[in-house]
Amino acid sequence: xxxxxxxxxxxxxxxxxxxxxxxxxxxxxxxxxxxxxxxxxxxxxxxxxxxxxxxxxxxxxxxxxxxxxxxxxxxxxxxxxxxxxxxxxxxxxxxxxxxxxxxxxxxxxxxxxxxxxxxxxxxxxxxxxxxxxxx
Amino acid sequence: xxxxxxxxxxxxxxxxxxxxxxxxxxxxxxxxxxxxxxxxxxxxxxxxxxxxxxxxxxxxxxxxxxxxxxxxxxxxxxxxxxxxxxxxxxxxxxxxxxxxxxxxxxxxxxxxxxxxxxxxxxxxxxxxxxxxxxxxxxxxxxxxxxxxxxxxxxxxxxxxxxxxxxxxxxxxxxxxxxxxxxxxxxxxxxxxxxxxxxxxxxxxxxxxxxxxxxxxxxxxxxxxxxxxxxxxxxxxxxxxxxxxxxxxxxxxxxxxxxxxxxxxxxxxxxxxxxxxxxxxxxxxxxxxxxxxxxxxxxxxxxxxxxxxxxxxxxxxxxxxxxxxxxxxxxxxxxxxxxxxxxxxxxxxxxxxxxxxxxxxxxxxxxxxxxxxxxxxxx
Numbered sequence: 001x002x003x004x005x006x007x008x009x010x011x012x013x014x015x016x017x018x019x020x021x022x023x024x025x026x027x028x029x030x031x032x033x034x035x036x037x038x039x040x041x042x043x044x045x046x047x048x049x050x051x052x053x054x055x056x057x058x059x060x061x062x063x064x065x066x067x068x069x070x071x072x073x074x075x076x077x078x079x080x081x082x083x084x085x086x087x088x089x090x091x092x093x094x095x096x097x098x099x100x101x102x103x104x105x106x107x108x109x110x111x112x113x114x115x116x117x118x119x120x121x122x123x124x125x126x127x128x129x130x131x132x133x134x135x
Numbered sequence: 136x137x138x139x140x141x142x143x144x145x146x147x148x149x150x151x152x153x154x155x156x157x158x159x160x161x162x163x164x165x166x167x168x169x170x171x172x173x174x175x176x177x178x179x180x181x182x183x184x185x186x187x188x189x190x191x192x193x194x195x196x197x198x199x200x201x202x203x204x205x206x207x208x209x210x211x212x213x214x215x216x217x218x219x220x221x222x223x224x225x226x227x228x229x230x231x232x233x234x235x236x237x238x239x240x241x242x243x244x245x246x247x248x249x250x251x252x253x254x255x256x257x258x259x260x261x262x263x264x265x266x267x268x269x270x271x272x273x274x275x276x277x278x279x280x281x282x283x284x285x286x287x288x289x290x291x292x293x294x295x296x297x298x299x300x301x302x303x304x305x306x307x308x309x310x311x312x313x314x315x316x317x318x319x320x321x322x323x324x325x326x327x328x329x330x331x332x333x334x335x336x337x338x339x340x341x342x343x344x345x346x347x348x349x350x351x352x353x354x355x356x357x358x359x360x361x362x363x364x365x366x367x368x369x370x371x372x373x374x375x376x377x378x379x380x381x382x383x384x385x386x387x388x389x390x391x392x393x394x395x396x397x398x399x400x401x402x403x404x405x406x407x408x409x410x411x412x413x414x415x416x417x418x419x420x421x422x423x424x425x426x427x428x429x430x431x432x433x434x435x436x437x438x439x440x441x442x443x444x445x446x447x448x449x450x451x452x453x454x455x456x457x458x459x460x461x462x463x464x465x466x467x468x469x470x471x472x473x474x475x476x477x478x479x480x481x482x483x484x485x486x487x488x489x490x491x492x493x494x495x496x497x498x499x500x501x502x503x504x505x506x507x508x509x510x511x512x513x
Contacts, residue, residue, distance in 0.1 A: 011262055031377075037261055042377040063381050064281035066329030072270045082268055084277055084381045092380050094277070095264035106284040129264060 004116055007128040011035055012112065013055070020058040020112035020129060024091060025051050032056070032090040058112025059134065060087040065103035083131055085110055098130035109134040138398045139370045142236035146364040147510065148349045149178025150473035155311040155342035155461035158251040163195055163341075164203045167248045170343035170466075171207060174244065174473075178347045180357050185347065186240035187213035191227030192465040193220055194252040203248075213240070221412065222500030223247065224344065225468030229370050229506060231348050236367075241353040247469035248343040271501075272336050275415035276329030278382055282417055283330075286432035290322070290330035295438055296416040297321045297335045300452050303445065304459025306486040309470070311338050311461030335416040337457035344470035365476045369398035369509035374502060382421070384412075387505045389425040392497060395507035396427065401493060403427020406449050408478045408494030410471035413456040419443075422497060423451055450488035453478060471496035472508060479512040 006012065015021050024034035027041035028050045036054075040047035063084040071078040081097035083104070097103055098115050110131040119126040139145070151173025153166040167190075175182060190200045200214045213234075219226035224247030231243040279293055298318050304310035316334055324332040349357070354364055371394040375383045396403060403426045411426070413419040420434040428449055429437050437443060443451035454460040454474040457467060475494035477483045493511045500506075 008262060008264070011264060035262055039261075064277040064284075066273060066276040066280050068268065068273050068276070068328045069326040070328065071268070072272070073267050076268055080268065082265075082273055082277065084281070093264065094269060094381070096268060106281060 004125055004127050006114065007117070007119065007126040012058075012129045014114060020114060021055040022058060022087070022112065024054050024056040024089070026054040027051050034087070034091040034093055056087055056089040056091065060085040060110060062104050062106050062108045062110055063092060064106060065097065067101060067103060083110070085131055096130050098132040104133050139232060139236055140368060140398050143238060144351055145232050145236040145348050145367050146351070146354060147346050147367060147472065147476045148354065148359045148364050149174040149176075149180065149347035150476050151175075151177055151345045152309040152470060152473065153343040154309045155340055155463050155466065155470070157311065157338070157340045159341065163199065163248055163250050164206065166341060166343040167203045167246060168206055170248070170345040171204070171244060171246060174345035174347050178359060180242070180347065180359065182207040183210050184353075184357055185212060185242050185244050187231065187234050187243040188215070189227040189231040189234070189243060189245050190214070190216045191219070191224035191245065191247040191469060192216060192249050193218050193223045194249045194254055194464060196252070219504055220500030220502060221414070221462065221464060222468055222498040222504050222506050223465045224470065225496070225498040225506035225508070228346060228469055228472055228508065229372060231346075232367050232370055232508075235348045235350050242347065242349045244345055244347050245469050246343065246345045247466035249463045249465035250341045251339065272331055272415060273328045275417055276327070276331045278421070279329055279331060279415075279417040281381060282421065286435070288435050291318065292435045292439075293330065293416050293420065294318060294321045294332070294335055296413065296419045297458055299438065299444060300413065300419070300456040300458040301334065303453050303486055304455025306484070307455050307460060310455040310459050311340050311342070312455065312459040331415060335458065337414040337462040340461050340463050342461065342463040342466045344466040344473050346469055346472050346476065363480050365479050365510050366513055367508060368511045369395040369507070371395035371398060371507045372505065374504045384418070384499045384503050384505070385421040385425050387503055388422050388497065388499060391505040392426045392495065392507045395495065395509050399493070399509040399511065401509070406493060406495050407491040408453060408475055408488055409449055409451045410454060410474055410494070410496045411452060411456065412498045413452050413458055414462055416458065419451060419456065426495065426497070445486055445488045450478070450491070453483065453486050453488055468496070468498040468506065471498065472510065475510050479510060
């Protein structure tokens with residue numbers, strides 16, 4: 001799977017031993033956020049150079065999860081599982097789970113992984129970030 | 136910061152609707168005119184007596200008001216269009232209240248109106264991991280899972296909200312869904328997201344609603360029936376703060392309703408009628424608790440005991456709520472206020488909550504933003 005491009009390389013990267021890092025940021029005031037941006041800090045309003053890129057651990061715990069049976073948008077086929085995860089580094093994010101059906105329940109430890117999926121172009125394969133139950 | 140109660144009194148004197156329904160080819164103009172004409176007739180005033188119009192619409196696009204309202208007579212009144220997602224109508228109502236309460240106008244109409252016109256949001260420029268996967272019903276499916284895990288509530292429990300609200304909608308001629316449903320019907324419907332089924336999700340259709348507001352001077356001058364004028368005693372508003380997490384709608388609601396109740400000098404337990412943003416079943420439980428009707432995790436017990444029924448401790452969503460009355464976006468917040476007015480006048484017919492004296496209308500809008508208005512019978 002190595003060599004398959006990442007779908008959203010600006011949002012996550014692969015570290016040593018397969019660990020996935022999320023591309024977040026931190027403000028001079030201490031607020032940690034995801035995704036990385038320089039528009040301004042949600043807590044204090046500092047912006048630009050007062051915001052610094054920070055790699056966030058892909059480890060966290062489930063806040064909520066659900067299996068989507070019917071999806072209203074284009075480009076994504078139901079069923080699929082979604083989750084809200086509180087990262088160990090602070091931010092609460094929401095994204096997809098790697099598996100479908102019987103999603104991990106609130107409190108369960110999860111970790112980010114890259115899985116191979118269809119890309120935006122016909123026949124294209126890419127790797128995208130998902131969460132799975134931590135070993 | 137000043138509150139509505141610090142300004143001169145403002146009263147709702149007329150209400151009207153075009154019934155909410157599934158999308159049709161009928162132009163929005165006739166929907167809006169129907170609601171405003173009904174509100175004028177209800178108030179017993181003529182259109183030239185209205186000083187300002189605040190139009191809550193999320194989907195009609197630029198400058199939809201004059202092509203509609205000119206057919207009531209192009210009087211030259213102030214005309215303002217307000218968009219605030221699901222709370223567009225609530226925002227229009229607040230603006231109309233403040234215009235009259237501040238003395239800038241003697242009368243105003245809040246008109247909520249929309250058709251089913253899909254409009255994509257402009258991106259913020261920030262990427263997301265899989266934001267396209269999180270449409271509204273999936274967001275609330277996640278909140279259902281979170282609430283159920285925290286409070287030991289089953290999907291069957293949550294579905295009881297829909298049973299109650301479909302029952303209320305069956306008594307409301309303006310509701311988009313007017314059919315009572317059993318728990319089996321609700322649970323056996325199409326599975327949407329998580330444990331939510333189709334009858335636990337609001338229909339988004341078309342419609343219109345209108346509320347006419349007036350000062351005491353205008354009520355006297357226009358000869359309005361004071362016995363049917365309902366005072367707006369509080370208006371509170373807010374938006375999401377940092378760190379609110381996944382259930383920002385509930386924490387924001389708790390803050391905004393607390394401020395509205397404080398303005399009105401009442402407690403949640405004093406409410407006779409509560410219209411909440413129950414676009415999805417879980418929301419009614421979250422917001423009933425946030426309104427102070429009961430402690431966290433207790434709403435399901437009160438619901439099962441009938442405390443939220445018409446005739447119970449507090450009638451919650453007697454109109455049928457968004458689940459049965461429908462959620463045509465712009466009209467929803469104004470229509471909630473119109474329902475509260477109708478209840479406080481004792482004119483709600485088969486869905487009347489007897490002895491209703493004070494009611495609250497609550498909406499959240501994507502963002503999140505939140506509105507709460509308290510109305511009281513003098």
